Amino acid sequence: MAADHALLAVSDLKHRFGGVQAVDGCSFNVPQGSVSALIGPNGAGKSTVVNLVSGALPLQSGHMEFLGKSIGGRPAYQIARAGLIRTFQLSRELRRMTVTENLLVASQSWRLESPWVALFGRKASRTLERELLSRIGEMLTELGLYGQRDTYAGELSGGQKRLLELARALIVEPKMVILDEPMAGVNPVLIDRVVEVIQRFNARGVTFLLVEHKLEVVDALCDQVVVMAAGRVIATGSMGEVRQDSAVVEAYIGRAN
Amino acid sequence: MNSFTQAIGFGIVTASVIAVSAVAGTLQFGVTRYINFALGDYMTLGAYSAYVLSVVWGINFWISLLVACAIGAVVSLLIARIVLAPFVRKRVSSFVMLIVTLGVSLILSDVILAIASGNPKQYATAIQDEAAFQLGPFLVTPAQIVVVAIACAAMVAIHMLLAHTSVGKSMRAISDNPDLARTSGISVSRMTDIVWMVSGALAAGGGVLLALNTGVFTPTFGEGYLFVIFSAVVVGGAGQPYGAMLGALVTGMATELGALVLTSAYKSDIAFVILILALAVRPRGLLPSRASMS
Amino acid sequence: MEDILFFVANLGLFFFAYVILTVGLNIQFGYAGLLNFAYITFWAIGAYVTGVLILGPAPGHGITYILGFNLPFLVALIAGGVAAGALAALMGALILRRLRSDFVAIGLFALSFALYDIVGNYTPLFNGWDGILGVLPPLNIFQLDANAFTIYYLVPVGLATLILYWAANLLQNSPYGRALRAVRDDIDVAASFGKNTVWLRWSALVIGCIYAGIAGGLMIGFLSALSPASWASSETFIIWAALIVGGAGNNRGMLLGTFLFVIVALEATRFIPMPANVQNLIPALRLIVIGAVLIVVLLFRPQGLLPERRRIYALPGQS
Numbered sequence: 001m002a003a004d005h006a007l008l009a010v011s012d013l014k015h016r017f018g019g020v021q022a023v024d025g026c027s028f029n030v031p032q033g034s035v036s037a038l039i040g041p042n043g044a045g046k047s048t049v050v051n052l053v054s055g056a057l058p059l060q061s062g063h064m065e066f067l068g069k070s071i072g073g074r075p076a077y078q079i080a081r082a083g084l085i086r087t088f089q090l091s092r093e094l095r096r097m098t099v100t101e102n103l104l105v106a107s108q109s110w111r112l113e114s115p116w117v118a119l120f121g122r123k124a125s126r127t128l129e130r131e132l133l134s135r136i137g138e139m140l141t142e143l144g145l146y147g148q149r150d151t152y153a154g155e156l157s158g159g160q161k162r163l164l165e166l167a168r169a170l171i172v173e174p175k176m177v178i179l180d181e182p183m184a185g186v187n188p189v190l191i192d193r194v195v196e197v198i199q200r201f202n203a204r205g206v207t208f209l210l211v212e213h214k215l216e217v218v219d220a221l222c223d224q225v226v227v228m229a230a231g232r233v234i235a236t237g238s239m240g241e242v243r244q245d246s247a248v249v250e251a252y253i254g255r256a257n
Numbered sequence: 258m259n260s261f262t263q264a265i266g267f268g269i270v271t272a273s274v275i276a277v278s279a280v281a282g283t284l285q286f287g288v289t290r291y292i293n294f295a296l297g298d299y300m301t302l303g304a305y306s307a308y309v310l311s312v313v314w315g316i317n318f319w320i321s322l323l324v325a326c327a328i329g330a331v332v333s334l335l336i337a338r339i340v341l342a343p344f345v346r347k348r349v350s351s352f353v354m355l356i357v358t359l360g361v362s363l364i365l366s367d368v369i370l371a372i373a374s375g376n377p378k379q380y381a382t383a384i385q386d387e388a389a390f391q392l393g394p395f396l397v398t399p400a401q402i403v404v405v406a407i408a409c410a411a412m413v414a415i416h417m418l419l420a421h422t423s424v425g426k427s428m429r430a431i432s433d434n435p436d437l438a439r440t441s442g443i444s445v446s447r448m449t450d451i452v453w454m455v456s457g458a459l460a461a462g463g464g465v466l467l468a469l470n471t472g473v474f475t476p477t478f479g480e481g482y483l484f485v486i487f488s489a490v491v492v493g494g495a496g497q498p499y500g501a502m503l504g505a506l507v508t509g510m511a512t513e514l515g516a517l518v519l520t521s522a523y524k525s526d527i528a529f530v531i532l533i534l535a536l537a538v539r540p541r542g543l544l545p546s547r548a549s550m551s
Numbered sequence: 552m553e554d555i556l557f558f559v560a561n562l563g564l565f566f567f568a569y570v571i572l573t574v575g576l577n578i579q580f581g582y583a584g585l586l587n588f589a590y591i592t593f594w595a596i597g598a599y600v601t602g603v604l605i606l607g608p609a610p611g612h613g614i615t616y617i618l619g620f621n622l623p624f625l626v627a628l629i630a631g632g633v634a635a636g637a638l639a640a641l642m643g644a645l646i647l648r649r650l651r652s653d654f655v656a657i658g659l660f661a662l663s664f665a666l667y668d669i670v671g672n673y674t675p676l677f678n679g680w681d682g683i684l685g686v687l688p689p690l691n692i693f694q695l696d697a698n699a700f701t702i703y704y705l706v707p708v709g710l711a712t713l714i715l716y717w718a719a720n721l722l723q724n725s726p727y728g729r730a731l732r733a734v735r736d737d738i739d740v741a742a743s744f745g746k747n748t749v750w751l752r753w754s755a756l757v758i759g760c761i762y763a764g765i766a767g768g769l770m771i772g773f774l775s776a777l778s779p780a781s782w783a784s785s786e787t788f789i790i791w792a793a794l795i796v797g798g799a800g801n802n803r804g805m806l807l808g809t810f811l812f813v814i815v816a817l818e819a820t821r822f823i824p825m826p827a828n829v830q831n832l833i834p835a836l837r838l839i840v841i842g843a844v845l846i847v848v849l850l851f852r853p854q855g856l857l858p859e860r861r862r863i864y865a866l867p868g869q870s
Contacts, residue, residue, distance in 0.1 A: 018433050054743065080745035088743075094736040096800075097729075100864050105729045106744040113751070115758060118725035119718060125726055130867070137866035150863050172744055292653050343850055352586065352652040356795065357849055363788060363842030371835040484661035491654075522672040529665035536658050537645040 083175030095154030272509025278463030287432030287496030303461025333457020575762025584735030597764025635764025682778025798855025
C-alpha cells in the first residue's frame with residue numbers, strides 16, 4: 001500500500017559533533033501511508049537522523065522535505081505543527097502534570113494558547129476541552145492507561161511512560177509519527193496492543209517511521225526497512241530483502257540485536 | 258602619555274583580573290554542566306583569606322596568595338561534595354542547581370559578613386605603596402604589574418594542565434562529550450572533584466587580584482563582579498578555557514575603553530551590554546564550542 | 552485608636568502590593584519556569600514612571616528627572632505598567648530565543664545590577680541615588696490628610712489587587728497556563744508537539760513584569776518617594792527563597808511563603824532578646840538561615856509547603 005508519493009524525503013544528510021561524523025550522507029524516503037522502520041547497530045546515527053528531521057538539531061548539511069516542502073532549518077515546533085511528530089528514546093514526560101494533562105496540553109490547539117483567549121474566550125476553550133477529553137479517554141483506554149489518568153506522569157512505571165509517549169504522539173492527529181524505540185521497556189503483553197494501535201492509526205492514514213531494535217516487531221509491522229550503519233543508509237527494502245543483503249549482515253555481525 | 262594608551266593599559270590589567278576567575282568558572286561549567294552562582298563568593302573568600310594572612314598576620318604576600326588559593330580549593334571541594342552532590346545524584350536540572358548555588362552564595366557571603374563585618378577592607382600591602390613608573394608607553398604601578406604577572410602565570414599553568422597532563426585532557430574530553438568520555442573510562446566523579454578544586458583555587462586567586470586592583474573590598478564585592486566574569490565566559494564560549502581568556506580580554510578592553518567615553522561609573526554596565534549581546538547574538542561564544550547553551 | 556487603624560491600613564496596603572507581586576512572579580516562575588532576578592527592578596520601573604508622570608516638571612537644580620507631566624493617576628499607573636512590560640519585552644526578545652533557563656536567569660540578573668547602577672549614577676533619569684520624592688497621594692478627591700488617606704487608599708488598591716488576582720487565575724487555569732507548565736517541565740518536549748516555546752516564555756515574562764510595574768505604580772502612591780536603596784537586588788533573593796519554600800505554581804503557597812519569610816523571619820527576630828554583639832550579626836544570620844532553609848527545602852521538599860494542586864478532569868464515561 002506504499003504510495004509513490006514520499007511524505008518524508010531525506011537526502012544527503014550530514015552531521016558532525018565536534019570530532020565525530022555521526023551522519024555521513026544519509027538519504028531515504030518514507031512513502032505516504034506506510035509503516036517504515038529505521039534499523040541499524042548502535043552508533044549508526046539513527047537517533048541523530050531523528051533529531052535532525054524533527055528540528056531538534058540544527059541542519060549542517062543536506063536536504064529534508066516533508067509534504068513536499070523543505071523543513072531544513074525550521075524550528076522544531078513548526079515541523080511539529082506541520083504534522084510531523086516524534087517521540088523520544090528515553091521517555092520524556094511532563095513530570096509535574098497528570099497523564100490526562102499531558103495529553104490535553106499536547107492536543108489542545110495552539111491557537112487557544114493565548115492570554116487573550118484565557119481572559120475572554122473561556123467558553124470556546126471549555127467546549128473544545130470537552131471534545132479533547134473524550135478522545136483522551138478513548139486513547140487511554142486503548143493503551144491501558146485509563147486507571148492512571150490522574151497520576152502525575154513522573155510517577156508512572158517505565159513501560160507506562162513509553163505508552164504515554166506513544167499516546168501523546170497520536171493524540172495530536174499527526175500526519176506522520178517517528179517512534180523512537182516505542183517498545184523499549186514495555187510489558188510483552190502490551191507490545192501486541194501497541195502493534196494493534198499502530199496498525200489502527202496507520203489504517204486511518206497516519207504514516208509511521210519506527211526506530212526499532214526488536215526485529216520481530218519490525219518484521220510483523222513494517223512495509224519498508226531502511227538500514228543504517230556508520231552514518232549512512234546501506235540498504236532499503238522489505239525485511240526479507242534486507243535480511244539477505246550482505247552489507248547488512250556484515251554490519252550486524254557481533255551485535256547482540 | 259595620552260588617555261587612550263592608558264586605557265589600553267588599564268584594559269590589560271582588568272582583563273588579567275577577569276581572566277583568572279573566568280577560567281575558573283568556565284572550567285567548572287565545562288565539566289559539571291551547571292552554573293555556580295557562588296563563584297563570586299569564592300573570589301570574596303580568597304580576598305578575605307589573603308587579607309587576614311598578609312595584612313592582619315603579616316605573612317609574606319606570595320605565601321598568603323598561595324594559601325588563599327588552597328583555602329579556595331578546599332572550601333570549593335567541600336561544598337561540592339557536601340551540599341551540591343546530593344542534588345547532582347538526584348539529577349536535578351541545571352536550573353535548580355543555579356538556585357542551590359544561590360543558596361550557597363547567600364550563606365557564604367553572610368558567613369564572611371558575620372565574621373569580618375561589612376566595613377570595606379583595604380588591601381594595603383607594601384607593593385601598593387610604591388609609586389608608578391614608566392613601562393614603555395604605559396604608566397604603571399608595581400601592583401598592576403603584579404596582577405598581570407600573576408594572571409599570566411595562572412594562564413600558563415592552566416594551559417600546561419589542559420594540554421600536557423592526563424587530568425587536563427580528561428577535563429577537555431568531558432567538556433566536549435560527557436557520554437563519550439565516560440565510556441572511554443574517564444572517571445567523571447574524580448574529574449569533578451579536581452575541577453572544583455582547580456576552580457576554587459583560581460577563583461580565590463582571582464578575588465585577590467580583584468582586591469589588589471580595586472583597593473577596597475566588602476563581603477559582597479565578588480558577587481557584584483559576577484556578571485562581569487559571566488560576560489567573559491559567555492563571550493568566550495561557556496566551557497572553553499581559552500575562550501574565557503579571550504573573553505576576558507574583550508570585556509576588559511571594552512570596559513576600560515568605554516570608560517573613556519562614558520566615565521568610569523558605567524564600567525560594569527558595559528560588561529552587562531556585552532553579556533546581553535553575547536547571549537542574544539552568539540551564545541556559543543567567539544570560539545567554536547561544543548558546550549550546550551540551549 | 553486612630554494610630555492602630557493607620558498601622559493596620561499601612562500593613563494592608565503592603566499586603567495587597569505583595570499579593571500582586573507574588574502572583575505576577577508566579578506566572579513567570581511557577582508557571583513558565585523563568586527565574587527573573589530582575590523582578591524587583593521592574594517593580595521599580597513601574598513605580599518610577601508612574602511617579603514622574605504624576606509629578607510636575609523637574610525643578611532643575613538639586614532634583615532632576617524625566618517626564619514630569621502632571622498626569623492623572625490612572626493614566627500614570629497604566630503607563631508604569633506599560634513601561635515595565637516594554638522593558639521586559641525588549642529583554643525577552645534579546646535573550647529568550649534559544650537559551651536554557653539558567654542562562655536566561657543570568658542575563659536577567661545582570662540586567663538588575665546594570666539598571667541599579669544606571670538609575671543611581673545617571674541622575675537626569677530618576678534623580679540618581681537620592682531618588683524622587685513628593686509624589687502627592689493620588690485619587691485624593693476628598694482631600695484627606697495622610698492617615699485618613701491611607702485607609703481610603705485601601706479601596707482602589709484592594710480593587711486593583713482583586714482584578715489582577717482574578718485575571719492571573721484565569722491565565723493559569725487555561726490552555727495558555729497549561730502550555731506554560733509544559734514549557735516549564737520540559738521545553739524540548741513541548742516544542743516537539745508544536746508549542747512555540749519562545750513566544751510562551753516571552754509572553755509570561757512580559758505579563759509578570761506588567762504585574763510588577765502596576766504594583767510599583769500603586770505603591771508610589773502611598774510611599775510618595777523612591778530611591779535605589781529600596782530595590783537593591785538582595786531584596787529579590789529573599790522573595791525567591793520565600794516562593795520556593797512556600798510552593799511555586801500555587802498562588803496560595805507563594806503567599807504563605809512570603810508571609811513566613813517576610814513577616815516571621817524578618818520581623819519576628821526583632822523581638823528575641825539577645826546580647827548586643829549578637830544583635831549586630833542578625834542581618835547576616837538571617838540571610839544565612841534563608842540560604843540554608845532554601846537548600847534544605849529544595850533537597851527534601853522541592854515542591855514547597857503548598858505544592859501545586861493536582862488538576863482532575865472529568866473524562867466522559869469510560870471503562
